[in-house]
Amino acid sequence: xxxxxxxxxxxxxxxxxxxxxxxxxxxxxxxxxxxxxxxxxxxxxxxxxxxxxxxxxxxxxxxxxxxxxxxxxxxxxxxxxxxxxxxxxxxxxxxxxxxxxxxxxxxxxxxxxxxxxxxxxxxxxxxxxxxxxxxxxxxxxxxxxxxxxxxxxxxxxxxxxxxxxxxxxxxxxxxxxxxxxxxxxxxxxxxxxxxxxxxxxxxxxxxxxxxxxxxxxxxxxxxxxxxxxxxxxxxxxxxxxxxxxxxxxxxxxxxxxxxxxxxxxxxxxxxxxxxxxxxxxxxxxxxxxxxxxxxxxxxxxxxx
Amino acid sequence: xxxxxxxxxxxxxxxxxxxxxxxxxxxxxxxxxxxxxxxxxxxxxxxxxxxxxxxxxxxxxxxxxxxxxxxxxxxxxxxxxxxxxxxxxxxxxxxxxxxxxxxxxxxxxxxxxxxxxxxxxxxxxxxxxxxxxxxxxxxxxxxxxxxxxxxxxxxxxxxxxxxxxxxxxxxxxxxxxxxxxxxxxxxxxxxxxxxxxxxxxxxxxxxxxxxxxxxxxxxxxxxxxxxxxxxxxxxxxxxxxxxxxxxxxxxxxxxxxxxxxxxxxxxxxxxxxxxxxxxxxxxxxxxxxxxxxxxxxxxxxxxx
Numbered sequence: 046x047x048x049x050x051x052x053x054x055x056x057x058x059x060x061x062x063x064x065x066x067x068x069x070x071x072x073x074x075x076x077x078x079x080x081x082x083x084x085x086x087x088x089x090x091x092x093x094x095x096x097x098x099x100x101x102x103x104x105x106x107x108x109x110x111x112x113x114x115x116x117x118x119x120x121x122x123x124x125x126x127x128x129x130x131x132x133x134x135x136x137x138x139x140x141x142x143x144x145x146x147x148x149x150x151x152x153x154x155x156x157x158x159x160x161x162x163x164x165x166x167x168x169x170x171x172x173x174x175x176x177x178x179x180x181x182x183x184x185x186x187x188x189x190x191x192x193x194x195x196x197x198x199x200x201x202x203x204x205x206x207x208x209x210x211x212x213x214x215x216x217x218x219x220x221x222x223x224x225x226x227x228x229x230x231x232x233x234x235x236x237x238x239x240x241x242x243x244x245x246x247x248x249x250x251x252x253x254x255x256x257x258x259x260x261x262x263x264x265x266x267x268x269x270x271x272x273x274x275x276x277x278x279x280x281x282x283x284x285x286x287x288x289x290x291x292x293x294x295x296x297x298x299x300x301x302x303x304x305x306x307x308x309x310x311x312x313x314x315x316x317x318x319x320x321x322x323x324x325x326x327x328x329x330x331x332x333x334x335x336x337x338x339x340x341x342x343x344x345x346x347x348x349x
Numbered sequence: 350x351x352x353x354x355x356x357x358x359x360x361x362x363x364x365x366x367x368x369x370x371x372x373x374x375x376x377x378x379x380x381x382x383x384x385x386x387x388x389x390x391x392x393x394x395x396x397x398x399x400x401x402x403x404x405x406x407x408x409x410x411x412x413x414x415x416x417x418x419x420x421x422x423x424x425x426x427x428x429x430x431x432x433x434x435x436x437x438x439x440x441x442x443x444x445x446x447x448x449x450x451x452x453x454x455x456x457x458x459x460x461x462x463x464x465x466x467x468x469x470x471x472x473x474x475x476x477x478x479x480x481x482x483x484x485x486x487x488x489x490x491x492x493x494x495x496x497x498x499x500x501x502x503x504x505x506x507x508x509x510x511x512x513x514x515x516x517x518x519x520x521x522x523x524x525x526x527x528x529x530x531x532x533x534x535x536x537x538x539x540x541x542x543x544x545x546x547x548x549x550x551x552x553x554x555x556x557x558x559x560x561x562x563x564x565x566x567x568x569x570x571x572x573x574x575x576x577x578x579x580x581x582x583x584x585x586x587x588x589x590x591x592x593x594x595x596x597x598x599x600x601x602x603x604x605x606x607x608x609x610x611x612x613x614x615x616x617x618x619x620x621x622x623x624x625x626x627x628x629x630x631x632x633x634x635x636x637x638x639x640x641x642x643x644x645x646x647x648x649x650x651x652x653x
Contacts, residue, residue: 264607307574308613311612
């Protein structure tokens with residue numbers, strides 16, 4: 046499979062595939078979510094199930110000029126019920142992907158994390174993966190975690206690496222380059238993430254994460270700029286060529302996300318990792334384009 | 350005073366001033382440091398004192414085509430002695446500013462932090478301030494701390510705010526807008542920096558930091574983009590208009606620094622804050638331009 050290097054290529058790949066993905070959208074009352082879901086349907090790779098108050102859904106669809114007959118509606122009285130019913134659609138095999146509309150993150154995640162009726166298998170870890178496309182980088186750049194795990198333990202990092210590397214494989218990147226991000230290249234017990242990184246690099250050398258190269262600790266510049274790494278004398282195949290950045294913590298991850306969207310014209314898609322099916326966790330401030338590419342990423346991540 | 354909005358304006362301001370600043374450069378053996386210092390001399394706002402091995406200094410000056418008679422040389426056998434002698438130049442009133450050349454950061458800082466013969470007054474805090482100029486922002490954007498304090502305490506944050514706001518005043522920004530950066534806008538005791546931020550905002554409302562507006566917790570995008578803040582319902586004069594970003598920790602600060610230089614065409618200058626005189630802490634990978642603007646920032650920060 047040719048590596049997917051842009052969101053446009055991702056969408057083209059989905060268009061070429063004969064598969065359609067059934068997407069359950071929780072409370073699709075806002076223009077951005079409705080628009081992104083309807084676009085996926087028009088592009089031919091999605092069937093839609095809108096879950097929520099049918100009056101508000103009808104209003105959203107009318108304002109989007111959508112044909113209501115093409116969409117299955119599941120009625121729910123409130124946001125909590127909508128989230129629970131959408132999760133149930135997935136569990137019953139009637140939907141493949143879960144998407145967030147105009148619903149609070151807490152209420153949405155509660156349904157996903159429900160131990161009896163939720164979507165996270167026991168022993169799995171909930172984490173977030175973002176994928177960026179920006180003029181200053183010649184391929185997609187994935188990064189984690191900007192939203193869910195504030196200060197990952199080494200166990201959580203292992204799970205992140207397993208999920209995220211699998212996603213990159215599904216994007217056709219047969220041997221992803223993974224940079225473990227720190228503010229310096231030195232391993233120092235005063236900064237436990239740097240010693241965790243050294244452990245993970247050693248584990249990867251023994252094949253723990255399959256086909257992937259791990260490098261680090263290194264900073265964002267060494268990960269994305271070979272010259273900068275050379276000046277510092279850092280030798281790793283990853284330098285200047287990263288496909289995935291694993292950040293020390295949510296402060297660094299979120300800063301990267303907000304900085305590239307604000308100052309580097311980046312478009313960013315995002316999905317949750319860990320649940321049994323792809324789950325979207327977009328925020329109100331995401332553009333329809335960003336929500337649409339998040340859906341495309343979720344579809345690709347189903348791996349079919 | 351008209352606010353200085355670009356590095357070019359900063360240099361123009363120094364050119365117009367009749368003051369010259371005596372700069373002691375420790376081990377100016379590398380082209381970048383020598384070039385930056387010599388440019389400040391040619392621009393007319395600096396006199397130079399080169400401290401180190403006179404043979405290596407002569408070689409560096411010859412390769413830079415500099416007139417050795419214009420520069421005072423202080424001989425030192427090794428890097429540690431060079432740092433100590435340069436610090437002594439400052440303490441004896443023969444130099445105004447300390448600049449780092451080709452010397453390890455540890456050795457350089459050791460001389461500065463020496464309790465008896467150093468440059469940090471008792472009770473003061475050593476911290477780092479960066480100032481960025483980038484196409485995506487219509488004024489200079491200062492931020493801290495990317496290099497010295499990994500996880501600031503509230504006491505250290507108070508010192509950072511005092512120093513950094515004073516520096517912005519010297520740049521002609523009479524009422525700096527300060528954004529306290531976090532990954533969310535919520536104050537939550539699980540994240541002590543967010544509760545520290547709330548305390549600092551309250552202290553500032555009582556005038557603790559002089560002429561300045563403090564806002565936060567907020568993310569980088571709210572700090573620099575008014576529309577993004579409005580979508581989230583964040584109301585602060587700082588939103589979209591930040592002059593200074595105070596980061597949660599060094600991971601976030603360093604990520605911001607590396608990301609804007611890598612992906613947003615930023616030029617960044619930097620100085621240490623806390624010492625009795627301006628001190629530069631540049632890194633090997635900084636461009637001569639970045640080192641030159643750091644010198645300009647240090648000169649402006651002398652406040653004369």
